[in-house]
Amino acid sequence: MAIYSLRPDMRGGLFTLDWTPTLKHYRTILEGEGYLPLLGTSVRVAFVVAALSTLLAYPVAYFLVFRAGKRAPLFLTLLIIPFWTSYLLRIIAWRIILRTTGLYALNSKVLLLDSFGAGEPLAIGLYRVTVIITLTYVWIPFVALPIYAGLQRIDRSLLEAAAILGSPPWRSFVRVTMPLSLPGVIAGFLMVFIPTVGEYVTPVLVGGSRSSLIGNIIQTFFGSGINWPLGSAMALIMLLGVLALTALVARLVDLRRFLE
Amino acid sequence: MPKIRRSSLWLTLTSALAIGLLVACAQPTAEPAAPVEPAGPAEAAPTAEPVQPAEPAEPSTLTVLEWAYYEVPEMWVEFGQEHPEVEVVFNFGASDADIFAKTLAGSGEDILHFYTPYLQFYVDEGLIQPIDTSKMENWDKVPAGFADSCTVDGVVYCVPWDWGFTSILYRTDMIPEGIDSWNALFDEKYAGHVSMWDDGPVGAVPIASVVRGYDPSNLTPDQLEEIKQMWIAQRDVNTFYWVDEPTLEEGFKSGEVWLAYAWNGAYYRLLAEGLPVEYAEPVEGRESWIGQYSISSGTENYDLALAFLDGKLGEQTATRLLVDYAYGHVVPDYYSVVEDANLIKALSLDDPTILNRTNFTVAISRDEHDIYSQMWAEVKAAP
Numbered sequence: 001m002a003i004y005s006l007r008p009d010m011r012g013g014l015f016t017l018d019w020t021p022t023l024k025h026y027r028t029i030l031e032g033e034g035y036l037p038l039l040g041t042s043v044r045v046a047f048v049v050a051a052l053s054t055l056l057a058y059p060v061a062y063f064l065v066f067r068a069g070k071r072a073p074l075f076l077t078l079l080i081i082p083f084w085t086s087y088l089l090r091i092i093a094w095r096i097i098l099r100t101t102g103l104y105a106l107n108s109k110v111l112l113l114d115s116f117g118a119g120e121p122l123a124i125g126l127y128r129v130t131v132i133i134t135l136t137y138v139w140i141p142f143v144a145l146p147i148y149a150g151l152q153r154i155d156r157s158l159l160e161a162a163a164i165l166g167s168p169p170w171r172s173f174v175r176v177t178m179p180l181s182l183p184g185v186i187a188g189f190l191m192v193f194i195p196t197v198g199e200y201v202t203p204v205l206v207g208g209s210r211s212s213l214i215g216n217i218i219q220t221f222f223g224s225g226i227n228w229p230l231g232s233a234m235a236l237i238m239l240l241g242v243l244a245l246t247a248l249v250a251r252l253v254d255l256r257r258f259l260e
Numbered sequence: 261m262p263k264i265r266r267s268s269l270w271l272t273l274t275s276a277l278a279i280g281l282l283v284a285c286a287q288p289t290a291e292p293a294a295p296v297e298p299a300g301p302a303e304a305a306p307t308a309e310p311v312q313p314a315e316p317a318e319p320s321t322l323t324v325l326e327w328a329y330y331e332v333p334e335m336w337v338e339f340g341q342e343h344p345e346v347e348v349v350f351n352f353g354a355s356d357a358d359i360f361a362k363t364l365a366g367s368g369e370d371i372l373h374f375y376t377p378y379l380q381f382y383v384d385e386g387l388i389q390p391i392d393t394s395k396m397e398n399w400d401k402v403p404a405g406f407a408d409s410c411t412v413d414g415v416v417y418c419v420p421w422d423w424g425f426t427s428i429l430y431r432t433d434m435i436p437e438g439i440d441s442w443n444a445l446f447d448e449k450y451a452g453h454v455s456m457w458d459d460g461p462v463g464a465v466p467i468a469s470v471v472r473g474y475d476p477s478n479l480t481p482d483q484l485e486e487i488k489q490m491w492i493a494q495r496d497v498n499t500f501y502w503v504d505e506p507t508l509e510e511g512f513k514s515g516e517v518w519l520a521y522a523w524n525g526a527y528y529r530l531l532a533e534g535l536p537v538e539y540a541e542p543v544e545g546r547e548s549w550i551g552q553y554s555i556s557s558g559t560e561n562y563d564l565a566l567a568f569l570d571g572k573l574g575e576q577t578a579t580r581l582l583v584d585y586a587y588g589h590v591v592p593d594y595y596s597v598v599e600d601a602n603l604i605k606a607l608s609l610d611d612p613t614i615l616n617r618t619n620f621t622v623a624i625s626r627d628e629h630d631i632y633s634q635m636w637a638e639v640k641a642a643p
């Protein structure tokens with residue numbers, strides 16, 4: 001991909017070596033009005049999705065480990081069951097639920113979303129929200145599993161010790177459970193954040209004209225644009241950006257542990 | 261403790277199952293029409309008889325890089341009848357860009373099927389060779405306009421076959437006043453109910469050009485910048501860009517989409533389902549597209565490929581294309597077979613002057629294609 005991004009264009013076949021390397025595609029991206037801001041937007045969307053799905057998955061995992069008891073395997077199976085359906089099918093289901101008509105009209109009554117106007121089109125800008133909702137739904141089980149594993153590793157005797165020493169349950173959670181489950185939380189967060197930055201199917205299916213992410217632009221260049229070098233340059237910039245952010249997060253987490 | 265162990269095992273199993281399923285299911289593709297396995301009639305033909313050792317020639321094979329649904333034997337009736345010994349193997353492309361990229365990569369089929377304006381790209385890259393029309397029985401039936409679409413510098417490089425219109429499809433119950441201009445795609449009156457095809461070079465640029473009255477084959481940088489700004493602003497009107505016709509048709513049926521850039525196949529299907537739709541005749545003229553077949557420059561089956569293309573111009577194949585798929589065939593002599601009123605309407609077969617009022621896709625260079633694609637990406641990326 002790095003080598004391909006230096007090709008001036010695609011003339012002469014896909015695998016020809018008869019070309020002079022150029023950095024013009026990087027220049028196009030850096031000088032383009034929208035590309036880098038869109039990368040920033042994609043990172044922000046991925047961050048929100050990862051944070052939301054982690055927040056929502058944590059209680060699920062907590063319930064499975066500490067409250068579900070004998071029925072934990074059953075609930076775990078229920079959590080996994082959506083995976084038996086195609087990823088695309090689940091997104092298309094959300095398309096029906098969230099888009100302007102059809103079930104949306106019904107849902108707007110049920111969910112008291114009448115402020116959007118039942119049966120009326122969503123404001124185009126709101127379609128980014130539909131993308132975030134759909135992606136969060138898709139990722140929750142993914143995040144729940146590493147958190148579940150993390151919580152399960154916690155030695156219950158530590159919680160007992162905290163209780164014996166007079167710690168109320170909320171304090172045990174904040175001082176014992178939460179810090180010990182942090183590696184699972186971070187793993188789950190990154191598992192969502194990294195692939196979501198490059199996501200392109202969900203914006204196409206549930207999003208609107210204003211909800212493209214950087215993945216959609218890369219896909220345009222590899223698809224109808226027939227400009228793989230420019231697409232490669234863009235993908236490489238995205239890859240480096242995500243790597244840098246991930247390294248930063250890893251660093252910050254270590255720092256926090258060190259302080260503790 | 262055994263409980264914990266059991267649930268750990270359960271976790272491991274379910275996680276593995278989930279990951280396995282995910283890998284299997286999550287191969288995201290926005291493209292429609294999953295390619296099916298090659299299904300030529302030769303597969304169904306009885307081949308159980310053992311071949312005699314003395315038999316001189318084995319049945320030959322012809323390969324076609326095709327769009328899904330055109331592989332069925334009804335789409336090449338004459339060739340199937342005349343060459344039952346030939347096994348026709350179909351490989352599939354999901355879009356023109358995909359077919360071009362596969363050919364560039366050397367996928368090596370004998371015959372390629374692409375649409376205007378891609379012909380020039382294949383000629384420039386030397387991927388196809390001239391068509392010897394003197395060896396084709398049916399070539400003379402092709403009207404000059406369609407034949408010209410296959411001619412580059414006086415040389416015929418392809419055989420035109422299917423064609424159709426591009427115009428604005430709209431719901432008459434939502435827009436009783438009707439649509440008479442391409443400008444409706446940009447009209448704020450329809451905000452949230454417009455859908456544009458997700459394509460820059462073949463879709464967005466020609467449409468904005470005719471709306472502004474610019475020559476789409478000769479745009480200045482200023483004009484292109486203006487076109488870009490038009491489409492950036494259009495995003496507030498456009499509900500979604502469609503990439504495949506089923507999504508667009510679903511939008512029409514649900515009532516989300518009231519008007520859209522559409523091909524006449526969608527019009528015919530929605531009309532047949534009883535939806536109140538109409539296909540506009542914009543004052544700027546309808547756009548149109550032509551499907552073309554070429555013979556690849558590396559083929560070793562030139563004569564056989566030529567016979568295949570000649571058969572494509574035969575009456576039985578043309579009839580099936582018209583009646584089964586509701587697309588136009590380039591030979592007008594066959595239109596009299598169409599009796600379905602909706603189909604006659606969808607193809608405007610009852611209007612002999614319609615083609616005079618139609619804009620055929622203008623040829624563009626690779627450089628222009630790159631610039632227009634980049635413009636379209638900038639439209640989608642704009643804040």
